[in-house]
Amino acid sequence: MEIIVPIALDERVLGLLVSSGLPVEDLRDGVPRLYAGVEDDGHLIGVVAIEVHDGVGLLRSLAVRPDARGAGLSLALIGAGERLVAQAGIARLFLLTTTAAPLFERCGYVETARSEAPDAIRSTQQFSGMCPSSASFMSKRI
Ligand SMILES: CC(C)(COP(=O)(O)OP(=O)(O)OC[C@H]1O[C@@H](n2cnc3c(N)ncnc32)[C@H](O)[C@@H]1OP(=O)(O)O)[C@@H](O)C(=O)NCCC(=O)NCCS
Numbered sequence: 403m404e405i406i407v408p409i410a411l412d413e414r415v416l417g418l419l420v421s422s423g424l425p426v427e428d429l430r431d432g433v434p435r436l437y438a439g440v441e442d443d444g445h446l447i448g449v450v451a452i453e454v455h456d457g458v459g460l461l462r463s464l465a466v467r468p469d470a471r472g473a474g475l476s477l478a479l480i481g482a483g484e485r486l487v488a489q490a491g492i493a494r495l496f497l498l499t500t501t502a503a504p505l506f507e508r509c510g511y512v513e514t515a516r517s518e519a520p521d522a523i524r525s526t527q528q529f530s531g532m533c534p535s536s537a538s539f540m541s542k543r544i
Pocket residue numbers: 422423424463464465466467470471472473474475476477478498499500501502503504505
């Protein structure tokens with residue numbers, strides 16, 4: 403079983419996110435983010451990030467390298483992200499996804515009205531930049 407560990411944002415993380423089709427433009431904006439990753443043979447094969455905003459978190463940047471998909475790594479990464487959140491004293495985690503809502507439902511996330519979004523989440527680039535009609539807004543109490 404792969405071990406998921408806290409990591410820092412670096413070129414490997416950016417490369418995996420870009421090749422997975424996920425946005426990276428705002429990752430150097432100074433917002434505090436916690437990253438967890440998993441390596442195989444020295445190469446990063448999975449990553450997840452938690453943005454920390456005023457007592458709530460935004461889970462984003464979940465990616466697994468194509469050749470490592472289908473082995474349950476995303477579930478393990480989501481679990482690792484939730485542990486980081488709990489350690490940071492964050493009680494509720496939010497996310498937006500256009501492609502993976504069923505995956506997050508399996509992990510206990512529920513569809514959430516955008517009107518329930520705390521101001522801190524509403525002001526994130528993820529929230530304001532993603533089209534409301536195509537993205538699911540989800541949350542989970544940790
Ligand atoms: C989404 C992603 C992270 C899944 O990674 P993965 O390690 O292959 O996922 P897992 O193996 O942990 O999948 C666990 C289960 O969820 C299912 N699943 C995976 N991705 C899913 C998706 N997008 N939608 C619905 N179900 C999904 C799997 O089929 C698997 O089900 P099973 O246990 O019944 O076989 C990966 O496909 C990826 O990096 N995609 C590109 C980036 C992306 O879209 N990230 C999500 C942004 S919110």
